[in-house]
Amino acid sequence: MTVHDELDTSLRRLEATMKAVNLWRMDTPEPGAFDSQEPFCVDTMTLPQWLRFVFIARLDALVERRAPLPARCDVAPALEAYLTQEGVRAGDRLLLRQTVEEVDRLVTEN
Numbered sequence: 001m002t003v004h005d006e007l008d009t010s011l012r013r014l015e016a017t018m019k020a021v022n023l024w025r026m027d028t029p030e031p032g033a034f035d036s037q038e039p040f041c042v043d044t045m046t047l048p049q050w051l052r053f054v055f056i057a058r059l060d061a062l063v064e065r066r067a068p069l070p071a072r073c074d075v076a077p078a079l080e081a082y083l084t085q086e087g088v089r090a091g092d093r094l095l096l097r098q099t100v101e102e103v104d105r106l107v108t109e110n
Helices: 004-019 031-035 046-063 076-083 090-107
Strands: none
Touching: 004 046, 004 090, 031 046, 046 076, 046 090, 076 090
16 A cells, blocks of 8 residues: 555545544635635634645645655644644544544655
8 A cells, every 4th residue: 555545544534533523514714715824724714624625635636646745744733732722522632633643644754
């Protein structure tokens, strides 16, 4: 299995986990929200919106094209901070963090 195949599997797992903890169904951000210069588009999107509409979408595009992956990925700490602040249940936080840590690891190590 190639790293792109592994990443695709991890991204599908992240999508399924977001659905399971009710963080998938949301409005699509306005087109201008994607122009943010801030990390994780914090000024224009919630972190779950960014995960769904930016992070997963961009990595899916790289997987589809079998393109080189970014040199580094470290999203899990930001996700943990967001979920804690939002009062997401500990079990749900753990599931989400583990799936994002796997994506971080696959991208960074390859």
